[in-house]
Amino acid sequence: MTALTSRTGVSFHKRRWARKAGLNVLGLLVALITLFPILWMISTAFKPATEWYSLTPHPLPDHPTLGNFRTVFDGSLTNGLSYWVFLKNSLFVTVTSVVASAFIALLAAIAVARFRFRFRATYLIMLLIVQMLPQQALVITLFLDYRKWDLLDSLVGLILVYTTFSLPLTIWMLRNFVAAVPRQLEEAAAIDGAGPYRSFWRILLPLVAPGLIATSIFAFVFAYNEFIFALTFLGADTAKYTLPLYVQYFYGRTGAQWGPIMAASTLFTIPVMVFFLLVQRRLASGLVAGAVKG
């Protein structure tokens, strides 16, 4: 290495600096292109109606206004239903299904990671196969079943499907986390006289917590963004719509009210973005760990 530096001297450093600057510029370009649609969405949300279609589009609103947000909150374009209604629906469905899914998946992950039993391999293969079944096909027969069980137009019905459909991947990811907890810890605790519940709470749970967080994030995003089931099962009962359905309904019905549509979309999207940013690092490592380990 030293030989290289002293031989080529200044030009090497200059080349390195130029390369670094070039990479930085490239990075900025990538960031700008990636960020642009989001910026446009937010900018349109603050533009008054006169500025949506201007002949020379401006990146920033000339006369920023909160009017679009007001329209979204007082529901004047959506049958008088305010944004809060839809937020409430979405949060209720999402949080409930995440909690249920995490709990049920943890139980299953413990079973699969800690025990050897006859149908273990079958169960795991079933999980793999289930992940491959397309939701847009299953929704047809699920719709007919839900009709029979009177679960249409019901948020509880959505909670059930969201919980169930996030189980396979969640169990798969948690399995690795549970398996990574060394048995010796539990055995040591047992020698110290800890019962199974204590061992679960004090030993297993804290160590699996990062895994639980990663899988909960995944389940949360899945339920929050989910569209097909919400579209099919909530039908015409607008008051029960979740946020993704609300944004699409807004767009599909009001035609060209781009300001309020973008305002609704912004309100819907910002929480997820913040969420992702906060857990960025954990998310990447958790997912990659799951993928690499198999």
Add this chain to the structure above:
Amino acid sequence: MNGVVAQWKKQDPQYKNTKVVVDWIPWTDRTTDWNNALASGKNAPDITELGNTDTPTEASLGVLANISSYVNSWSGKSGIVSGMLANDTQNGDVYGVPWFGGVRAVWYRKDQFAAAGITSTPTTWSQLITDAQLLMKKYPGTYGIDAITDDTNAFASFIWGAGGQIATESNGTWTADLTSPADEAAIKWYVSLYTKYHLSPSKYIGQTELGNVGSTSGGANTDFGLGKLDMYIDGPWASATMPANSTDKSGWASFPIPSENGPNAAPVFAGGSDLGVFATSKYPAADWSLISVMDNLSNSTSFANLQGFFPPYSSQLTAGPYKSSQFLAGFATAASNSQISPLNAKNWSTADTGKYYIIPDMLKSLMDGASFQSTVAAANSQLQTVLNTGTES
């Protein structure tokens, strides 16, 4: 509606404690909502408004109750336009009563015509093109006329205006006529509004008059309101969806859709709505009682006027209040030459807007440059099959 309900309770005191809930749903959702309500048993209404083309289909699906006994003993029956009532009758059984009617015509602005040097409204297709070109020259940047693909109710007038039929029925079997010379001339001419004369923009391809399928506002409707479109084909009810900042409302006027060679206007589709009793309703007598009040002469007329429709009573149509209005005159004239078949065929909605979008897709392919003969022939055989069997094969 509140006033009508109060009237009803006064008129028929046995119902004075009945609670009436009026539910407004998006028009495009109506058939789905009926199907869901019927299948799940939830959220089913007692009375429902239906498009008059829905009534035959829904009656045959078992959605509507048979109200013949109520209608036959109704005082209002004799005043209703007989053709409208006949539409709601199947094998002698009545499943609905007409509530209001409406026809389409061409919207325009009187002052714009004058400024562009057009002295009289067009009565032939070639005059329509010439006028559109004059308007586009006088007002550059606007579109002359909206040649949308997804409004067969309007497009039918061009087929009928060329002397053709979309499909004809004999002894219960439908024969589709799209490949007849008259029909092909109409299709070719309509498509040329976009491809040859550039009177209509490409964005209208695949759209209804309100924009994308399913939209409740937007598209050509908004464009006309904002002055971006010079001539617009729709019924008088379209003013309800136009934007609040529409321009030059005082200049709005209408003329009937021209036929190919004039001088009479082309036949228009007799649209409108009916009132029916849902099959699962537990109170048919009460339902009918309310319907008879909603649909009496004065209530139906005031409701129709509010929305830009015509009441179903022949006395009102021939009277005169509509003919003297600058805006409504064209519609009133058009209404005197109306046709409904085959749009009230049992399987028409499946063929047109339910599943197959046969004519809209045909127009769309042609505007996109598909070969004329094969596309029309394919659509024709598909239409015939669907009208007869309800499915593609």
Add this chain to the structure above:
Amino acid sequence: MVRTTQGETGVRGGGAQPPRHQGVAWGSPPLTRSTATWIRRHRVAPYLLLLPSLVLIAILVLYPAVQLGVISLQNYGLPQEIGTLPTQWVGLHNYSQILHDPEFWLSLRISLISSVVMVPLTLVVGTLVGLLLSRLGRKMAAFVSSVATLAWATPAVSAAVIFVWLATPDGGLLDWFLAKWPTALGGGARWAAFSWTNAALPAYTLIIALVVWTGFPFIAISVLAGLRTIPSELHESARVDGANGWQIFWKVTFPLLKPIFLVLLLVSVIWDFGIFTQVYIVIGELGQRDMYNLGIYEYANAFTLPPTYGLAAAGGFILTLILLIITVGYVRTSVRQGALQ
């Protein structure tokens, strides 16, 4: 592998020796002693733990999946659902009807072509950005990956609505930009008021763009994480041997990243082939039959009027079959990699 020793515990009895802690030993309240012993003796614990997930999956996934196959062999429509007409077995009639439907073949073609473009494009863009991230300084890399995370976080519905807005013919940014772009390079006035959503080619171009936009960050971050696991000595020695950047990537980096790429590729294919939400929004719900992809095609059979559930089920079954065939490789690879150990 050591087998569970719970049986032994039962034999040894309670008291003196603490139970071998293989998994869970149910020795404390609220379970009674006898129930706990019974569970232990019959080694039922794992099954109890699996029960909730099994019940949910069986009822809400496996049962409808089987029903899909069953209904596809019947003429199940709205009258059958309400009960006004009986259900009849029609054998393979639904399948033959679908296979004779030109719309089916069109939607299949659209699905194939769009996923064949979408998946590699996402992988390539993601890999390139991943490589870029690995070369950037810490602060810059953190900034770019945060921005990429924002795109990744954008829900499908929002992304679709934003891109439709960008591409709207009435004052959308894309048409404005293309109209200003010099004609010689492909732009020009013909782009003004161009509608991107009323024909299959422009619509799917838009869809591909937005799917790549939301999909590349995940690939990039996975690739970055994978790159970080490669010991730098490998790169150093390759560089000392005189290899340039390109060769280093192909001969050193890529082979080590292959397992990750395989997983990413197969997951992307499963997801992108039957893609639904973005297509549904961009083509404007179900009104334009000539723009359906396979997912929308089979959905439309059930949810446009009149609903033909049997036909839709057949379509859904075909879609499932295609996906299962494509991803048989995924299962095989997972099994081979010892995922079931």
